[in-house]
Amino acid sequence: MSKTACPLDCYDACEIIYEEGRLKGSKEGYTQGFLCPHLNHYEKHQIIQKPRLNGSEISMNEALEALKSMIREPAPNEILLYRGSGNFALMQEVSEHFFASLGATLANGSLCDGAGEAGIEEGRGSNKNMPLTEVAKSDVVIFWGRNPHVTSSHILPLVKGKAIIVIDPVKTQIAKSADLHIQLKPHTDLELALLLSRFLYIEHGHDKEFLDSYASDYEDFHSLTQNIRIKATLDKIDVSLGQIGDLLHLVKDKKVAIVCGVGVQKYRDGAEVLRAIDAFAVMLGLFGKEGCGVSYLGSSRANIISPFNTKAPRVSKVDTDFSKFKTVVIQGSNPLSQMPDTLRVRESLSKVKNVVYFGLHENETSEAAHLVIPAKSFLYKNDVRTSYGHNGISFMPKQKDSDVGIGEYELSAYLCREFGIAIEDESFYIEHFKSFAQEANDGTLYVKGRENIPYQDGFDTENKEFVFLDELDLDTNESEGMFLISSKSLKSLNSQFERQESVYLHSSLGYGEDEEVVVSSKSGSVRLRVKHNDDLRKDCVLIYSGTKGVNNLTTSKRSFSGNSAIFQENKVEINR
Numbered sequence: 001m002s003k004t005a006c007p008l009d010c011y012d013a014c015e016i017i018y019e020e021g022r023l024k025g026s027k028e029g030y031t032q033g034f035l036c037p038h039l040n041h042y043e044k045h046q047i048i049q050k051p052r053l054n055g056s057e058i059s060m061n062e063a064l065e066a067l068k069s070m071i072r073e074p075a076p077n078e079i080l081l082y083r084g085s086g087n088f089a090l091m092q093e094v095s096e097h098f099f100a101s102l103g104a105t106l107a108n109g110s111l112c113d114g115a116g117e118a119g120i121e122e123g124r125g126s127n128k129n130m131p132l133t134e135v136a137k138s139d140v141v142i143f144w145g146r147n148p149h150v151t152s153s154h155i156l157p158l159v160k161g162k163a164i165i166v167i168d169p170v171k172t173q174i175a176k177s178a179d180l181h182i183q184l185k186p187h188t189d190l191e192l193a194l195l196l197s198r199f200l201y202i203e204h205g206h207d208k209e210f211l212d213s214y215a216s217d218y219e220d221f222h223s224l225t226q227n228i229r230i231k232a233t234l235d236k237i238d239v240s241l242g243q244i245g246d247l248l249h250l251v252k253d254k255k256v257a258i259v260c261g262v263g264v265q266k267y268r269d270g271a272e273v274l275r276a277i278d279a280f281a282v283m284l285g286l287f288g289k290e291g292c293g294v295s296y297l298g299s300s301r302a303n304i305i306s307p308f309n310t311k312a313p314r315v316s317k318v319d320t321d322f323s324k325f326k327t328v329v330i331q332g333s334n335p336l337s338q339m340p341d342t343l344r345v346r347e348s349l350s351k352v353k354n355v356v357y358f359g360l361h362e363n364e365t366s367e368a369a370h371l372v373i374p375a376k377s378f379l380y381k382n383d384v385r386t387s388y389g390h391n392g393i394s395f396m397p398k399q400k401d402s403d404v405g406i407g408e409y410e411l412s413a414y415l416c417r418e419f420g421i422a423i424e425d426e427s428f429y430i431e432h433f434k435s436f437a438q439e440a441n442d443g444t445l446y447v448k449g450r451e452n453i454p455y456q457d458g459f460d461t462e463n464k465e466f467v468f469l470d471e472l473d474l475d476t477n478e479s480e481g482m483f484l485i486s487s488k489s490l491k492s493l494n495s496q497f498e499r500q501e502s503v504y505l506h507s508s509l510g511y512g513e514d515e516e517v518v519v520s521s522k523s524g525s526v527r528l529r530v531k532h533n534d535d536l537r538k539d540c541v542l543i544y545s546g547t548k549g550v551n552n553l554t555t556s557k558r559s560f561s562g563n564s565a566i567f568q569e570n571k572v573e574i575n576r
C-alpha cells in the first residue's frame, strides 16, 4: 500500500492509496475515501504504447534521436514548447528548463481561468484563494458558474445542510436541490452582480465597518451601479426583482462562500465579471473572515518557487501562430481539440515542419504530429502536486515500473545532456518541491505560508483597499444567434477519457433526438447529433468541452484582460 495523488487538472487534487493495482481515495482529509469516474477507470483507458515517426512505429531510442535532430536543425528561436494541463504536477515544468535554457520560445496566457484571475488581481492586488476547508465553515454557499457534481465533487459533503444558491443558465444537479436557482441568461453575470450590490446598499445590508476600512470608495461604486436601468436590465438578464430579494435575504448577516467557476468568464469581459462578483462580496464584507470569501481557481503554484530556468520569450497559448516555428513540441496538451478556433489552429500547425506530440493518449494532435512520444503516467514517475482549490500538497512517488513511454524528467535530462545544458538529479527537484510542505496538527500536509483566511489585514493593493470597477462597458448591441455553453462533462477531463459526441438542445426547439444538425458561428461549423436536455434554457446550445469539433465554433480573440481564451464569446446557429 502506498500513497500518491491524482495528477489531473481538477480543483480537488485527491490523495490516493495505491494497493494491489487499485486506486482508492484516501480516507483522510478532503478526499474522504472516494475518487471520481476519471480515476476509478484510469488504467482502463488506452494509452500510446510506442513512439511513431511519420506514422511508423520506432523505438524510444530512435524517437529521442529524431527529437534531437528536430531541435538541432532549426535556430533556437524557431522552436516552440507548447505545454497544456494534462498533468498538473510540478515536475511537468522540467521540460521548460531545457527549452528555455536552449533559447526556445514558451507559451503564456490561459485557456482556462485567466480572464477571471486578471479581474480578481485588479480588485484585490492578488489572487489568494478561499480554500475548500474554509468553504466548509460557511452558512451559505453560492455556486456561481460552477458545476460541483461534475468538476469538484469533493466539495459536496462539505456543503451538506447549508443554504445553497446557484447562479447558472443551466439547471445543474446542484441547482435542482438548491434553495434558490437563478437561471439567468448567459453572459449577464456582470449586470446581476452590479444589481445585487445596488440593492444590498439600498436595503442597508452592506458591511459599513468593513467597507470604511478596506473599500472606502464604495459610495462611488454604488453611484456607478445606479447607472444601470433596473427594469431594462432585469428583462435583459431574465431575472426577477423577487429573485434578487430572495438572494439578498439568504445571504445577509451570514457567513457566505461564493464558489465561482470558469463558466462566468469565458467572455471578452471575463475579468470585469469576476471583479464585479468580488465587489458584491466586498459589499457583504466577506474577506478576511472565517467561512467567508470567494473561492475561484487560485494558483496551484502559489508559494512554490520554481527550481527551473523558465525565462524565455513567450507567445500566447490562445492564438499561437505555430507557423512561425520550424519545430513545435506539444506536451500534455491536445491543442487541435482544446485551443479555440480549431480551423485556424489546424491551418497554422499544418505549416510546421516538425510537430512533436508528447502525451499519454491518441487524439487529434497525436494524429497530426510527425513525431509521437508516449509519456509515462503518474503511477510510473516521481512527482509532487499542489492544488488550485485547496492548500494541500501531496507527494507522488513512483508506484511501479514500466517499459512504456518516458517521463518528463527523463526526456529533459536526455536533451540537457545532448545539448550541454546543466540539469540537477531528479531527486534534487523532488526534494526542492517537498521542502514547501508543512504538516498541520492533523498530520495533513499543506503548502507553507498559504493562508486559509487571506486578506485579514486588508487587500494586497498599494493602500490595502479594494479597487472597485470605476467604469461600465455594458454590451448593449448583442449579436444574433443562440448562446454557446461549453462546459465540462462528467466522464471526460477536457479531451481525455470518455468524450461526448452530441449537441444538447431544449426539446421544445423541435429538433429530434439523434437528428444530425450543423451548428455554426462566424468561426466555423460542426455537424453533431442532437440530444434533448430540458435543463437548458431555450436560447442555449450546450456542447461539452472535449466534444470533437466544438472549437470550430470558438474565437481565438483574447479576453480584454488576462490573455485568456473566451470559449463562449461567439453566438451560434443551428441548421438542419
Ligand SMILES: Nc1nc2c(c(=O)[nH]1)N[C@H]1C(S)=C(S)[C@@H](COP(=O)(O)OP(=O)(O)OC[C@H]3O[C@@H](n4cnc5c(=O)[nH]c(N)nc54)[C@H](O)[C@@H]3O)O[C@H]1N2
Residues within 6 Å of the ligand: 009, 010, 011, 112, 113, 144, 145, 146, 147, 148, 150, 151, 152, 167, 168, 169, 170, 172, 185, 186, 187, 188, 189, 260, 261, 262, 263, 264, 485, 486, 487, 488, 489, 490, 491, 492, 493, 494, 545, 568
Ligand atoms: N469531470 C470533469 N471535471 C473537470 C474538468 C472536466 O473536463 N471534466 N475540467 C477541469 C478544468 S480544466 C476546469 S478549468 C474546471 C472547471 O470547472 P467549472 O468551473 O465547474 O467549469 P465549467 O464546467 O466550464 O462551467 C461551470 C458552470 O458554468 C455555467 N455557465 C456557463 N456559462 C455561464 C454564464 O454565462 N454565467 C453563469 N453564471 N454560469 C455559466 C455552466 O452551465 C456550468 O454549469 O473543472 C475541472 N474538472
Ligand SMILES: Nc1nc2c(c(=O)[nH]1)N[C@H]1C(S)=C(S)[C@@H](COP(=O)(O)OP(=O)(O)OC[C@H]3O[C@@H](n4cnc5c(=O)[nH]c(N)nc54)[C@H](O)[C@@H]3O)O[C@H]1N2
Residues within 6 Å of the ligand: 009, 083, 084, 085, 086, 087, 111, 112, 113, 262, 331, 332, 333, 334, 335, 337, 338, 339, 340, 358, 359, 360, 361, 362, 363, 375, 376, 377, 378, 486, 487, 488, 493, 494, 495, 496, 544, 545, 546, 550, 551, 554, 567
Ligand atoms: N470548447 C471548450 N474548449 C475548452 C474548454 C471548454 O470548457 N470548452 N476548457 C478549456 C480549459 S479550462 C482547459 S484547462 C483546456 C485543457 O486543454 P488541454 O491542456 O489540451 O487538456 P486535455 O484535453 O485534457 O489534454 C491533455 C493531454 O495531456 C496528455 N497527458 C496526460 N497526462 C500526461 C502526462 O503525465 N505527461 C504528458 N506529457 N502528457 C500527459 C493527455 O494524453 C492529453 O493529450 O481546454 C480548454 N478548452
Ligand code: SF4
Residues within 6 Å of the ligand: 006, 007, 008, 010, 011, 012, 013, 014, 035, 036, 037, 038, 039, 152, 153, 154
Ligand atoms: S475528483 Fe479530481 S482530483 Fe479527485 S480523482 Fe477525480 S479528477 Fe482526480
Ligand SMILES: [Mo]
Residues within 6 Å of the ligand: 009, 111, 112, 113
Ligand atoms: Mo481548465
